[in-house]
Amino acid sequence: MTASGVPVRPHLVSFDPDSSARPVHRMTWHPVPVEAAPPVDLTGRRVLVLGVDHDLVAHVGAALAAAGAIVAAPDRDTTDAIDGIVDLNVTGVGIDADGTGDWRRALTATTEALRARYPAWGREHRVDHHWYLAVTAMGGLMGYRHAADGQPLGGVWAGFAKCLPRELPALGVKVVDVQHAAPDVVAAAVLAEIGSWDLFEIGYRDGVRYALTARAEAVEPPAVTLGPDDVVVVSGGARGVGFALARGLAERFGCHVVVTGRGPLPVDAPWFGLDHAAHDEAQRAEIAAARGTADLKRARAAHRRERELRDVRDHLAQAAHDGLRITYEPCDCTDEDQVRALFDRVPTPTVVVHNAGIDEPKRLDLKTADEVVRTVDVKVTGFGNLLRAVLPLRLKAFCNVGSVAGRMGGMIGQVDYAAGNEALARLGFHARDAYGVPVRTLCWPTWDRLGVIANHDAAVRYVSTLAPAEGVERWIAELLTGGTGEVMFLGRVGSALVPGQLRGFRLFTGHPDLARLHGLADHLGVVEEFEPFRRLRCRRAYVPGSHPCLAEVTVAGAPAVPVSVMVEQACALGDWIVPPGWPRQHLVSLDWSLDHRGLVVDGPFGLTAEGSGDEDLWQVTVTVDGAGTVVLTYRPTPPPRPLAPTTPTAPPRFADAWAGLALGRPRWTADAVHLPVTTPADLWTTTFAPPHGIAPTAVETLDRLGARRPEVWPDARDTDRLVVDGGVVFGLHGDTVTLRAPLTRESSTRTP
Ligand SMILES: NC(=O)c1ccc[n+]([C@@H]2O[C@H](COP(=O)([O-])OP(=O)(O)OC[C@H]3O[C@@H](n4cnc5c(N)ncnc54)[C@H](OP(=O)(O)O)[C@@H]3O)[C@@H](O)[C@H]2O)c1
Structure with missing residues (x-):
């Protein structure tokens, strides 16, 4: 992880390529049984139905049309104007009926249909506007049990579908497994699931809806x-x-x-007997002599293959x-x-x-x-x-x-x-x-x-x-x-995630990254738009009384989201908007400008995160509709940590502190304000309480002091003392500086 302490945002710290192995x-x-998906209106949605069993394709197409969808003809409609694909692939065809020909034909059709939509679907950032639903018939429990009479090659499409969001991050995907491939059974399952783009894998067996859950x-x-x-x-x-x-x-x-x-x-090939140094030398000469890109590509591929076979020899x-x-x-x-x-x-x-x-x-x-x-x-x-x-x-x-x-x-x-x-x-x-x-x-x-x-x-x-x-x-x-x-x-989950994966594998249990991943998912709420490396728009609902942290602050008598929670929320959104290629990044400073009146809980919050810069200096601006912004700055490494001040004083007292129910109360002494230690479980009632990156009481105090542009170092979450020296607030844990922020006069303009 980091060279020093616990990272501010573990999500972004990912793995050093030279030291990436973990148990x-x-x-x-x-x-496991799960509740039914809510019904969805298909009226006017354009659907392409694929599959090698033509009768089944026709039957499902008719059912979709009866539900209001416009069913496109696979052989004619090659335009981009398709909202989604229902892929019946080899469903309805027995595994032994036609050898391996069917799956190849079906997979070719799937690939070509996706490739045709790829440019348009790749440009679409509205989440779930386009979708891909694959049907399998492996017994209704995705093959995990009762697989004997099923069509296991449906697994090809299960794997295909689940990987698509990596490349088409706004795409809604689902794999629906049915007990058997009777046309009415398949059509009913498709209509029950289409439009509900949450869990990636759903099965139906004996009338019960199932999903998959992981456990250790x-x-x-x-x-x-x-x-x-x-x-x-x-x-x-x-x-x-x-x-x-x-x-x-x-x-x-x-x-x-x-x-x-x-x-x-190839024991007789001249290169087969060469030692590595001589082989590398020969390769370099051939690559230098290559004419044009195609030639170069061929030479590189040939040399890769030679190396593989020489590895076998060794x-x-x-x-x-x-x-x-x-x-x-x-x-x-x-x-x-x-x-x-x-x-x-x-x-x-x-x-x-x-x-x-x-x-x-x-x-x-x-x-x-x-x-x-x-x-x-x-x-x-x-x-x-x-x-x-x-x-x-x-x-x-x-x-x-x-x-x-x-x-x-x-x-x-x-x-x-x-x-x-x-x-x-x-x-x-x-x-x-x-x-x-x-x-x-x-x-x-x-x-x-x-x-x-x-x-x-x-x-x-x-x-x-x-x-x-x-x-x-x-x-x-x-x-x-x-x-x-x-x-x-x-092992541990890295940073190259797309939001759809969190909801797609929501029932995951028994893994040390769950608190982090659930925290990310909770802070995301409902994602409306997502463009990797650039922009994310989401709607996050807070319900008064549902979490202890929502009982801390009121504005004109109404419950409000504490600034520290909104800052943490912004940091969690920033995790999704990283420089292209997900290079390792450290959150190094923040700058928030939030009007407390805009944090009153009276409906879902609309939030937008937008990134800019490059991996040497990356910024994400999170806009909270009606409240203001949080600007997050990242760099590849944490800056050098300053020394703790030698003659500090306590920060000024402020009257409008928080309620102290979940965050606890700060305590002033002559030379510091001592912050209570707040754990995620103090703030949240969810099973996996979202871990915070910066001590919430430190953020609340900085906000009230008008010190809203802190630099942060790894382990800022451990900040337990704030001191002032020369017009600068220092956050400390022991003698270690965990954050630093200039004091400004802005505090007087704030609404408590
Ligand atoms: N390495 C990983 O991180 C990783 C992770 C997850 C899963 N896996 C799985 O592990 C398995 C081995 O992969 P690897 O990582 O060790 O890759 P690798 O070094 O490229 O080895 C692949 C092996 O598969 C053989 N092979 C390919 N096509 C074949 C065919 N038609 N008939 C017979 N042999 C064939 C190759 O033999 P020749 O080229 O000599 O003919 C080679 O021995 C793969 O199934 C891969 O999916 C690997």
């Missing part, structure tokens, strides 16, 4: 043993995280681990040197014949790990449908081929390597990667329920500088990374359970 939390997801859960005790007699096949395990596992298993249990890759190793050589039984077999897991041939020629496996995966990060508008399908193919078709090969076997464990990107949305550029990973989890549920195969899908966050994630520095804006040693340890523990289902590992 992960083991989470599992469960369907310890790994089960070992139920299987591994030893030298075990053979473990790891698809794509010759490099990246798969090889880390291969080594771990071979070292710890003496297993024979068969790792695979897409083809034979891994295998090192393993052999260390006496580990790790052998390499060429096998493209998307080719059924190759997978069958692999299982024919290696000793019978007792454990299979489907680890192969590709990720070519690019925004969806820059991706072709073929590229999207190819990324999903490795996960989905690879899984199908491996599953067919293991059906006659009695496995101790079958492990799918999935990703948090699939479960909760990936990074910008990973919509297809998220789709493939999410499908893997749902295919695992289906294989468990339909065939009794002990499939467990592990959804990993980014491993620390290991494997597929090309831009590590960008990845650490999203979540903290996983230390490879911890990953391998946890992976082995999961394999030894022989268990099934899906397990997600998540």
Whole structure:
């Protein structure tokens, strides 16, 4: 985190790319009943309905039209004037009915429809003005239970949908899972959910509406043993995280681990035998000789591939040197014949790990449908081929390597990667329920500088990374359970969030970032407009009497939001408007000008946050309708901390203090005003009370002193004493300066 103390705004402090690994939390997801969504008027909304089952598409289209929507014809209407897409994808088509052709066709149609709308939908900042609703038929509990008769490939669209807000942040998204794909059932679910863009995943089973909630859960005790007699096949395990596992298993249990890759190793290629220095030298020469961008791109791609294969060479050589039984077999897991041939020629496996995966990060508008399908193919078709090969076997464990990107949305550029990973989890549920195969899908966050994630520095804006040693340890523990289902590992949540994700995964529990995330969500209220890196407009309701902090201040007898709460609210909104790329930022100073009369609680507050500058000096101006502004200034690092004054005096007393019910009362001595310590729970009655960044009593005191332009340092929340020296107010915690603000004469102009 920061070099010194607790950051003023933890949200923005995110992770240093060189030190981003944090322990992960083991989470599992469960369907829970939830209340019905409010009905929404569809009159005049233009909807495109997609899907490979034409009768179902027609039926749902007719139901939407009957509800007042204008249903666009998919083959004719390519204009931007579509409000939303209802995507039935492979719903209504059985998993075995048409092999894998249907999902490719459906995913191509989905990709092309989204790409066609991408520019217009990307320009739209009104939240939920456009939307994407995907329907799946996995049994009504999103496949988590009763998945046997469902269509698990719906998982492709679940992953796709949940990742879209990363790229189209104002888009409303939802995935609706139905018990079975009867036209009336599907149409009823679509009409019940369309227009309610809150939770991302909803299911209907036996008339009950379900959502998914996450909770922390310890790994089960070992139920299987591994030893030298075990053979473990790891698809794509010759490099990246798969090889880390291969080594771990071979070292710890003496297993024979068969790792695979897409083809034979090019042992005769001249570059294959070079050492790294010579190879790098050759690469530099070729890149220097490249003519034009295309040539350069080709040379870079070729060299990346050579490096990958040389990594495989080095891994295998090192393993052999260390006496580990790790052998390499060429096998493209998307080719059924190759997978069958692999299982024919290696000793019978007792454990299979489907680890192969590709990720070519690019925004969806820059991706072709073929590229999207190819990324999903490795996960989905690879899984199908491996599953067919293991059906006659009695496995101790079958492990799918999935990703948090699939479960909760990936990074910008990973919509297809998220789709493939999410499908893997749902295919695992289906294989468990339909065939009794002990499939467990592990959804990993980014491993620390290991494997597929090309831009590590960008990845650490999203979540903290996983230390490879911890990953391998946890992976082995999961394999030894022989268990099934899906397990997600998540470290700390970074700053690259979009508001829709907070409401989409609202039922998340059991994680240390919940207070921060709930605090952000509470302060957001209802988001009306959002343009990343520039502007956010929201409506925040405060209800008198609902929180202790709303009993502190009255203006002309009416309850008002305390200045400290509004300043904190402004800081929380500022968290969403950061410089492009989410660089690490520190809140270093504030400047508020708020008329207390405008803070009276007589309806929701309209707030707008607007950012400007660059990452060296970034400012967010938060305007509170009818009350004034709070200007927040950020820099990449906190400025040097001043020394505490040596001969301070107490700040002047003021008469119009707050009630002291939630904030407590300040106490004056000759040389300081002592501030009571106020915790978030003193101010709020919510389960996850929003943590504050600056001690609220310090803000209230500064406001009354007319010192409304404080510089703040990390740990400003711990300020417990204010002193004055030379016309400047200093906030202190012990002998440490936590804030500093010039005294002005403005206080006399304020309304108490
Ligand atoms: N690294 C992470 O932070 C992270 C996080 C979450 C999930 N994951 C998952 O972990 C798995 C491994 O990724 P990684 O990070 O270790 O990436 P990686 O270093 O790029 O390794 C990917 C592996 O997949 C293999 N592969 C790709 N397509 C294949 C195909 N059609 N048939 C057989 N093998 C194929 C590659 O083999 P060749 O290229 O040699 O053919 C390579 O061995 C992936 O499924 C990924 O989604 C990784």
